Amino acid sequence: MRKARFQYRHNSALNVIFLLLIGVSFVVAMFLAHRLTEKYVENEFELRKIDVLEETLKPYTEFFQNRVPEISFYQGYLDSSSAIKYVDTVFRKYPFVKKIEFYDTEVSNHRVAGAFRINHFSMAPQAIYDYTRSPTADSIVYNKRKPNSSGSFWNMDEFNNMAAKFSLYVQSIEEGKPLQSADFISIFYHVTHNRITFMNIPREEDMHTYKDLMLKEQEKSPVFQQDIVSFILDPEKLNIRNTHRELYQYIHITPIVYESLNTDPDLLNTELPLTGAFADYKLHFSSSRNHIIREIYHRLVPVALAIVMIYTVLLFIAYLIYRNLNINKKMYSLQYDFINNLTHEFKTPVSVIKIAGNNIKSAKELSDRERFHYGKILDEEADKLNDLMNKLLSFTQIENQSIHIKKERINIPQFIQNLVDSYQIKLPDFKIEYSTRGVTTFRTDPVLLSSIFQNLMDNANKYSLPGQKSLNILVFTEKGNIVFKFRDRGIGIPGNETENVFKKFYRIQSQYNQQGSVGLGLAFCKELINLMNGTISVKSKVGEGSEFTVVLPFEL
Incomplete structure (x- = not known):
């Protein structure tokens, strides 16, 4: 008789579908990770240029906010020797400062030839000092300009601009109204193309004295000292600090009107204007596409590794599920065989005992030989049942640790x-x-x-x-x-x-x-x-x- 084959639900198709879904989702996840990383790097290419601009202009900002106003410490009494020391420290620390003009200025109500004058108020340079870097870059070239026979200097535009701004401010001073911080830059600074001009800030009582000189007719007043310093800057000497070399391959300072003639489609370009005295210039950023692609893959690696780890865990879980299904299948097979065999082992002795019992019951009389034969059969079959039950019972006792x-x-x-x-x-x-x-x-x-x-x-x-x-x-x-x-x-x-x-x-x-x-x-x-x-x-x-x-x- 052919043994019946046990039935167990197979999940091969489900396993294949699961693996296909895992594979497809893995490919999609890697594709999306690449696209998102690519978009992220492209956005970074546009956004991180601000960081480069801030780092590049950091020396200029420090110079504008800290070194330029130091002139006010002298309260108008900056002389040529002190100016040389000041200029030397500026030239050494700030290579973008190309030239410095120092106007040793006098303020009074005197009529002075070549002076800037409003009402009774006069401002005129006593002397102009020009400081430039020497060709060897370890000393300063010094030049002193004096007024000509008519009492005037050539190229007085910058001085006149500062004098005009200051005179208008003196004329509008009100009693008890202190100078606002926002007024300092508009009055005492003059920022133009590659130039910063600064006049030392007088004390408040000096301001009111200047207003009296301007509006009231008086005898000849004392001469007050003011210092005006003009810094001529060279944007080409700015140190470009490329804080994102992974994004920007080349960075140049170019005029604001500059247009790149490079039409290479594999070259990415962006730009950002400079500020302050360098407002006529901009930072021009460019990188080859291969440079950007390398950065994309560099940033994609940890993301890809994370995705691989996640899918490795998923596959390991799938393997554990598959292994458990196989174990369950084997256990089902063992259970099926056990029930069949146990049933067979019980049915055989029971059937033999039943047959022997029926023969004994139906026989009218039994000989000693027949009685011995049937007794032996009953005894042997009972022993088989007893042995089987003892094994099952002993297994239970061993597992329960009761033996x-x-x-x-x-x-x-x-x-x-x-x-x-x-x-x-x-x-x-x-x-x-x-x-x-x-x-x-x-x-x-x-x-x-x-x-x-x-x-x-x-x-x-x-x-x-x-x-x-x-x-x-x-x-x-x-x-x-x-x-x-x-x-x-x-x-x-x-x-x-x-x-x-x-x-x-x-x-x-x-x-x-x-x-x-x-x-x-x-x-x-x-x-x-x-x-x-x-x-x-x-x-x-x-x-x-x-x-x-x-x-x-x-x-x-």
Whole structure:
């Protein structure tokens, strides 16, 4: 009769669909990561130029806010020698300052030739000093300009602009109204193309004195000192600080009206105007597309690694699910075989008992021979049922740790001989031989050891062909352990199955495995041996037989 094949829901299509979804989503995730990184880098290319501008103009800002107003510390009494020291520190620290003009200015109500005059108020330079860098860049070229015969200087536009702004402010001064911070730049600074001109800020009482000079007719007043310094700047000398070299390959300072003639489509360009005295110039940024692509991939690497890690975890989870499904499938198969075999093992003795019982019940009288025959059948079949139930019960007790080892000293030859005698009475064609080397007594639980022997002896008989039913038992000690070797001439076990034979409910599927086993014998042995702190192993060759080795701690 052909054995019914167990049914189990297969999930191959679901697994394939899941893997396809994982693969497609991985490709989509990498594509989106690349596109988003590309857009991010392009946006950074447009936005980060502000950082470069701020860093590049930082020396100019520091110069404008801190060094230029230092002139006010002299309160108009900056002389040529002090000016040289001041100019020297400026030239050394700020290479973009090309030239400095110092106007040693006098304020009074005197009529002075060439002076800037409003009402009675006069402003005129006593002398003009020009300071430039020497060709060797380690000294200063100094030039002093004096008024000509008419009392005027050439190129007085910058001075006149400052004088006009200051005069208008003096004329509008109100009592009790202090100078606002916003007024400082508009009055005392004059920022034009590549030039910053600054006049030292007078004290408040000096301001009111200047207003009186301007609006009231007085006798000749004292001469008041004012300092005006004009800084001529060179934008080409600004130190470009490329704080984002990964984005900008080339940065140049160009005139604001400059238009790049490079029409290379692989060259990305952007620009940003400078501020202050450099407002006529701009920073021109350019990078090749390959340079940007390298930066895109540089930033994409950690994102890609994160995506790979996420999908690796997903695949590992998928593998665990697949492995659990396979384990469930095997467990379902084992459960299916176990129920079939257990049912068969129970039905066979029950059927035999029922038949024997019916024969006894239907017989009018039984001879001694028939009564002995039926009694033997009932006894043997009851033993089979009892043995099966005992194995199942013992497994439950082992798993619940309710079995306790009761150690006794046993005589090993006598113990084995008793088992051999009982088997040869039941199975006269089963040949059993044993030998012991250097060991006669052993302290252990005789009931548990007897169960181990009986299961291994049953296996040797059950899985041996007729005419080859034999078993050789060898006992010896080794390294503080007692070793039991059971060598048979049975059908053998395939090499890939040797690790599985000790699993519960596992049965090797072969043409010889028709012995009604439920797959509990060797598993039961292994559990008992583990309980006794021992080990069991097997060596086998198909068609030649198997050798089971049991190693237990040796106690005298």
